[in-house]
Amino acid sequence: MNALCFYFQVHQPLRLRNYRFFEMGVAHNYYDDYQNQYLVNRIADRCYIPMNNLLLELIKKHGKKFNVSLSISGVALDQFEWYAPHVLDSFKKLAKTGQVEFIAETYYHSLASLNETSEFEKQVKKHSERIEKLFGKKPTTFRNTELIYSDEIGARVSKMGFDTMLTEGAKHILGWKSPNYLYCNAINPKLNILLRNYQLSDDIAFRFSDQQWKGWPLTAEKYVDWILQLGKKEEVVNIFLDYETFGEHQLKETGIFDFFKVLPDIVFKRTKFKFSTPSEISKALTPKAPVHVPFPISWADEERDLTAWLGNELQNETFSKLYELTEKIEKNKDPEIHKDFGFLQTSDNLYYMCTKWLASADVHKYFSHYASPYDAFINYMNILSDFIIRLEGKNEKNETKTKQKAKVSVKGDQNTNVNKLKLSTKKTKKMETKKPAAKKAAAKKPAVKKVVKKAAPAKKVVKKAAPAKKVVKKAAPAKKVVKKAAPAKKVVKKAAPAKKVVKKAAPAKKVVKKAAPAKKVVKKAAPAKKVVKKAAPAKKVVKKAAPAKKVVKKAAPAKKVAAKKPAVKKVAAKKPAVKKAGCKKC
DSSP: OOEEEEEEEEOOOOOBOOOTTSOTTTOOOOBOHHHHHHHHHHHIIIIIHHHHHHHHHHHHHHGGGOOEEEEEOHHHHHHHHHHOHHHHHHHHHHHHTTOEEEOBOOTTOBOGGGSSSTHHHHHHHHHHHHHHHHHSSOOOEEEOGGGOBOHHHHHHHHHTTOSEEEEEOOHHHHTTSOSSSEEEESSOTTSEEEEEOHHHHHHHHTTTTOTTSTTOSOOHHHHHHHHHTTOTTOOEEEEEEEGGGBTTTBOGGGTHHHHHHHHHHHHHHHOOOEEOOHHHHHHHOOOOSEEOOSSOBOSSTTTTSSHHHHSSHHHHHHHHHHHTTHHHHHHOOOHHHHHHHHHHTBTHHHHTTOOOOHHHHHHHHHHOOSSSHHHHHHHHHHHHHHHHHHHHHHHHHHHHHHHHHHHHOOSSOHHHHHHHHHOOOHHHHHHHHSHHHHHHHHTSHHHHHHHHHHHTTHHHHHHHOGGGHHHHHHTTTHHHHHHHTTTHHHHHHHTGGGHHHHHHTTTHHHHHHHTGGGHHHHHHTTTHHHHHHHTGGGHHHHHHTTTHHHHHHHTGGGGGGGGOHHHHHHHGGGHHHHHHHHHHHO
16 A cells, blocks of 8 residues: 555644733733734635635545545634634534544643643543544544654553554654654554654645755655655655645745645656545554654654753743642632643743754744743743632632531531521520520621621610610629620621621610710729720721711710719619620621
8 A cells, every 4th residue: 555644733822922011910811812813814814714625625626535634733723713713614624525534632732741640631532522523523543742752652642542643753763764654652552653754744844935945946746756766665655744834834925735736636647645544544554563762752853852842941940830730720620720721731832932043943933923932931931920829829719618618517417407507486586686696606707797787676675675674684694694705806806897887886876865874884894994905906996996986975965964863773774785785786
C-alpha cells in the first residue's frame, strides 16, 4: 500500500489581555475578547472557509480516493462557537462526507501530558466527547499537543483506548530508519505510531513562499517528483501542517490554494499513492518495528524537543506554578475556575516566553504578539497570581460553608433535627420570649436581628398592661439571668448593624417620661458600672453610636416629674422590664 496522508492541525489560541496595569484580585477577565473575535473571523475569511470549500470540492471530484484528517483543539472549537458559528457549520459539512477523520488531542492544547496528574486524561476525554458530539464519530487516533511524544506518553494514550498516534519523525530517534513506515510503541506494541515527514511538510508550511529557497517556486509537479524520489518501498508519507498555512501563513496571493487544488490530480496520474486517513493505514499496514523514544520529542524548532516551551527559567517556573494548583482545582467546584485553569494551560502562553536565537527565534517572534519573552512572562504571571487569589478565596468560602454546616448539624439524624426546628407549639413560643432562649439566639447573628424586630411590639404591652405589676415582682429572679447574659456584650461588637434598631427604638422616650420615678432604680443598678469597666472595648461602639447622645439629653426633663413620689414606689418594679428590652436591643 502506498498512502499519502495529509493531517491538518486547527488551533487558534486565546489571546490574553495586557494585565500589567490591573489591580490584583479585582478584575478577572483575562482574555482580549475584541482581538480574539477579530482574529478568528479574519482567519476564517482567509483560511477556514475557503480551505473547507476546497476540500469539499476535491472530495466531490475524486470520491473515496481523496481523504484527509483534521485535529481541531477544544480552544478553537470554543472560539468558533462564540465568534464564528458558520466556521463550525462548514466543518460539520466535511464530517458528513465520511472522508474526513477527526483526530483527538488535549482539549486545551496543553502540556498536561508532561505532568503526572490525571489532568491529561481528563482533557483527552473531554475533547473526544466534544468531537463525537459535534461530528458524530468517536476518534480512534490521537495526536498530542505539538506532536509531543515519548514511550511513557504513548503507553498512557494506549490505556485510554486509542490504537494509533501521530508524532514527529525526528532524526535523533530514527537514526538510519525512514519515517515513511508504520511503527509501534516500545512499551505497548498495540499502539501504532505514524511519523511525520518533516522535510516534505516544512516545504509547504515554511518554505512555500520563500523566494530565497532553492526549491522556489514550488509546484505540484515538483512536489510529486520529490515524493517519487523516496522509492517504491516507502509505504506511507505523512504530511502534517497547520491548517492556517493556507491563506494565513502563506497568503492566497502566493498560489497556495492553487497548489493544493492541483496536487491530487498530479498524484493520481503519476503515482500509485492514495490519500488515506490514519485509521485506514493502521488497519492496512503492519508495524515494521517499535520506535524507542525515552525522552519527549515534538515537531518544534531544529531540536525537535521541548525547549520551545520548557527551555528557560521563565518557562519552567511558569509550568511548575501552574500545575501546582491541580489538587486545589480538583477540590473546587466552580465551573469558571475550571474553565480559566484550562485556558491558562494552553501551550502558546509558554511558547511566547521562548528566548532562543537565530532561525527558531524568528519563528517564535512571528507567532507572538508580545514585545519580548519577558513581557509575555510578566503579563502571564500577573494573571496567574490573580487566578491564585481567586482560587484560594473560593476554597476558603467552601471551607467556611462546610464548617457552618457542621455547627448547625447536631448529633443524630439530620432529618429529625429539621423536623424539630419546624415544630411550633404554644410552649415553644413562650420559651422564645424568655431570657434563656436569648442566649442561643445570641450565638447566631441573624437570629439576634429577628428577635429584636419581633420584640418591638412589647412597648405597647408595657403601656396597656399596667396591672401586670404583680407579675413583674414575681419575675424579679430574672435579674440573675441578666447578669449571666453579660457575655452577650461580645456579640454586640459583631452585631454592629444593631445600631439601626436603636434608632428605630426612639419611641421609648415617651415611656421614660412616664417612668420618671426610675431614679431609684438607677441607684440599684449601680453594680452595672463594673460591667462597663470590663467592657472597655465597647468605647469604640459608643463613638459610632453618637446619635444616642440626643436621646440622653431629651430624657433630662425626667427630673421635673420626680415630684410624683407615690408613683415611684409602684412603678419602680418595672425597671427590670426596661432592662429586658435593653438586652434585646443588644
